[in-house]
Amino acid sequence: MHIAQNWRLKAQRYRLVGEVCEHCGAKIFPPRDICPNCSHSAKESFEFSGRGEVYSFSALSETAEKFQRFRPYTMALVKLEEGPLVTAQLTDVEPDKVKIGMPVEMVTRRLMEEGNEGIILYGYKFRPMLDKVA
Amino acid sequence: MHIAQNWRLKAQRYRLVGEVCEHCGAKIFPPRDICPNCSHSAKESFEFSGRGEVYSFSALSETAEKFQRFRPYTMALVKLEEGPLVTAQLTDVEPDKVKIGMPVEMVTRRLMEEGNEGIILYGYKFRPMLDKVA
Amino acid sequence: MREVTIVGIGQIPVSEYWTRSLRHMAHDALMAAWQDSGVEEVDTLYVGNALADELSDQKQLGALVADFIGQRGIAAARVEAGDASGALALHQAYLAVASGMYDTALVVGVEQMSAALPVEVISATARFLDQEYEATMGATLNSIFALMMRRYMYEYKVPRDAFFAFPSTAHQNAVNNPNAMFRKAIKESTYKRIAMISEPLNMFDVAPICDGAAAVMLCATDKLPVLRHDGPPPVRIAASTVATDAVAVHDRQDPLFLEAAFISSQLAYRQATLNQTDIQLFELHDSSSIMAALSLEACGLAPRGEGARAAAEGLIALDGPAPISTMGGLKARGNPAGATGIYQVVEIAQQLREETGANHISGAQAGLAQSIGGTGATAVTHILTQL
Amino acid sequence: MREVTIVGIGQIPVSEYWTRSLRHMAHDALMAAWQDSGVEEVDTLYVGNALADELSDQKQLGALVADFIGQRGIAAARVEAGDASGALALHQAYLAVASGMYDTALVVGVEQMSAALPVEVISATARFLDQEYEATMGATLNSIFALMMRRYMYEYKVPRDAFFAFPSTAHQNAVNNPNAMFRKAIKESTYKRIAMISEPLNMFDVAPICDGAAAVMLCATDKLPVLRHDGPPPVRIAASTVATDAVAVHDRQDPLFLEAAFISSQLAYRQATLNQTDIQLFELHDSSSIMAALSLEACGLAPRGEGARAAAEGLIALDGPAPISTMGGLKARGNPAGATGIYQVVEIAQQLREETGANHISGAQAGLAQSIGGTGATAVTHILTQL
Ligand SMILES: [Zn+2]
Ligand SMILES: [Zn+2]
Secondary structure, three states: OOOHHHHHHHHHHHEEEEEEOOOOOEEEEEOOOOOOOOEEOEEEEEEEEOEEEEEEEEEOOOHHHHHHHOOEEEEEEEEEEEOOOOEEEOOOHHHOOOOOOOEEEEEEEEEEOOOOEEEEEEEEEEEOOOOHHH | HHHHHHHHHHHHHOEEEEEEOOOOOOOOOOOEEEEEOOOEOOOOOOOOOOOOEEEEEEEEEOHHHHHHHHEEEEEEEEOOOOOOOOEEEEEOOOHHHOOOOOOEEEEEEEEEEHHHOOEEEEEEEEEHHHHHHO | EEEEEEEEEEEEEOOOOOOOOOOHHHHHHHHHHHHHHOOOOOOEEEEEEEOOHHHOOOOOOHHHHHHOOOOOOOOOEEEEEEEEEHHHHHHHHHHHHHHHOEEEEEEEEEEOOOOOOOHHHHHHHHHOOOOOOOOHHOHHHHHHHHHHHHHHHHHHOOHHHHHHHHHHHHHHHHHHOOOOOOOOOOOOOHHOOHHHHHOEEEEEEOOOEEEEEEEEEEEHHHHHHOOOOOOOEEEEEEEEEEEEOOOOOOOOOOOOOHHEEEEEEHHHHHHOOOOOOOOOOOOOOOOOOHHHHHHHHHOOOOOOOHHHHHHHHHOOOOOOOOOOOOOHHHHHHOOOOOHHHHHHHHHHHHHHOOOOOOOOOOOOEEEEEEEEEEOOOOOOOOOOOOE | OEEEEEEEEEEEEEEEEOOOHHHHHHHHHHHHHHHHOOOOOOEEEEOOOOOOOHHHHOHHHHEEEEEHHOOOOOOOEEEEEEEEHHHHHHHHHHHHHHHOOOEEEEEEEEEOOOOOHHHHHHHHHHOOOOOOOOOOOOOOHHHHHHHHHHHHHOOOOOOHHHHHHHHHHHHHHOOOOOOOOOOOOOHHHHHOOOEEEEEEEEEEHHOOOOEEEEEEEEEEEHHHHHHHOOOOOOEEEEEEEEEEOOOOOHOOOOOOOOOOOOOOHHHHHHHHOOHHOOOOEOOOOEEEEEHHHHHHHHOOOOOOOHHHHHHOOOOOOOOOOOOOOOOHHHHHHHOOOHHHHHHHHHHHHHOOOOOOHHHHOOOEEEEEEEEEEEOOOEEEEEEEEEE
């Protein structure tokens, strides 16, 4: 299901490509057609560094159908260093080791499996920033 | 999916149990809470004979997901001898042998398979009336 | 009750969109309508959509689209009634402005179907039927159309080929519509041999699976003077009416009569104080050839049982007495379910604004758009007139 | 704009219905409201529903329900905005009557969730979120609540146990509500050890999966004299307002502030020309403890970051300054998604009609009901007063 939808969002999901508003300079992720900050049209691509910190997190095991195979996992809000918040999973870390404010970086991982055709969707997750942890 | 829903409709689906309106005498199928004929509440059960004739029919092979395994099949509108029209499949007959006005009778057959749990749903279909065909 | 006017229209070509999702499509149509309108501020948004729940895994489209067009905060709602969703959303927006609570309203009909597998679309649109007594029995939307069509042919002694008039007219008219999906005329010989979908309904009898978005901006007529004056001519909503019927065809008084379409059109003629003869074009719900025939009859444009024959005899042609599908209709412009009702209204506005080029209905001062959910359970009729 | 009055209310107990389907549940609530009302003829029907598409395989609920209650033919619409669907349907019905086009309107919120598997419900309600940037990442509705709750605890230094006030009050109040799902008080010791759903959100922090239907009959106030006179006291709709926010929490200006709820409540206070202090009870959207806390703050009943603490200190009790969930709220009466907003309004009407027994808020002359879609994208506020 929704092969096109997934394909469409590849740039965002694989490389955190958002936008920078030519009018007010706001860094925007996810990308939009209109800047939520100044209401001008936003069209200039901007690739985020992928670095940020944990703004909030939660470990869960009651998931939607497509995520059943991957549970339990930890959802988070990550504050990117360029400003925006992103909803994403944390990876390579036990939930009880996560703290608000912890530095994280983006990696590309398997997100879910689409039921009927077994299509696998990849996208961004965040893991503890290696240099900061070491 | 919808186990309860199927269970709920068993009487209708297995035995064509509808209603007879105590006010206007209308024979009602499918059952309702309010008689569509006179707008009084309809509560008295009535089991239809299951005999009727083909009002219209169509052979199809593009089906919904749960019916993929059963295609092709022939849908029909059947006019029950007590009055109501019913939407149902025809069975035990090739589509090119079906004619409008053909006498048919109800049988209970497998209707579909529910995806995830493989639940099988049974219900009414109609076949050519045996004594009339012979 | 305040008078309501259409001051802006917008649409994107009906097509298959692989790089724009639902919110982008809605955005593009809405921005076009807004830009067209001369309106400064939009007070509320209505989204007509039938299938985003299952085909895009998305609900709350009102809020989603409001935010995406930069209008975070405004009132917004999603309205659903199968493929009458767009028209029904327009009716709600009409009431919102008529009530006096909102002065301006944006309405978008949007649908994305092509990204899903055909079997997913068939499963989803089967939900326009009565689940417990039609869909559960194996019925699909097209199979019910087929049952109606076969009975119609039998009861009124109509040959199947009489239905060719509907796709033929639609495709012919779509040639000149840059927003139509199929811009190529079709031949009767092809119609006769093309594959059956559900006997006697063939592939040319039904509208395609497709994506689209169309939008209008409404403004209270008493607020029109506030608009900038260089905009296109406003179009008056002379009637906006809704009626319903049993969802299951087997439950209807007459399975071959679209009662909801009849009631809704009668209410509309009355509200607009117009007769059929005062109206120069009719965008009807030709989601299948049989629905087109029955719609003609329900709207009083042909006697019962005569819709298909009358169409074959020229009733519905651009220069006929009751032109339908003037920009291609659902059949050739496309039927992106929840968007369809707004495309119809946009096209009538285009006709009244004389923006339809070769397809212009000369002397068009009033047009009727009728949108139907599924096989006839919901019918929404709008009559638009020049202001 | 015409004044609009609630002249009839109806509800069925929130529960798990195995022998009645969606149409039956809607029927029962609607008939109760109609019978309660003294109205002869109903002009239009609105159905608020969030999940029938996937959980009952049914669309076009407007027409389906209109027919099933014996009103085949009337105008009908289904409105959807997640678990604000019922309240948003009421807003549309309010506009319909206010506009002058319809004199009376029935509104039902109806939802059937218990027949589906829990994982199906979780998948379906995840569609209240932003599919492309929340649900696709693995987020469920509860997990987003959890993210908000953890950040709230961190930012405002609130202990988790402060949230106990919400389920505690809700369950306590539900004891006296025959239509509530959970009619038993809960203990703090249980709250502290019950299983987590999505840390720090536990099973007592969220409303249950359930079925329900609630309905109201609206009548234009200028048509009230036509009604029979032995009916219950009519209740005035003093305000009906809607606002939106970004669907995704990460897109909001402040993830811990419900901007839509704030705007919608401010608009409502203004429309009703009432202050918070003129209002004696508040049915808020306590779909989770954190939503209850944030709703208190958005409606101006507690300072930012103080909602949970204020609740723990008695703010929300039946005899407190801002009683909420007076009949059990979403938490204990139950949250049948699209039905919830109508249950809230019915309960406020019961309070104003003094039909709430031991839970009656003494001196209640005005009540506010606020319904929220998902995590805050759609907010609908109604203020009801004695006529
Ligand atoms: Zn900007
Ligand atoms: Zn009767």
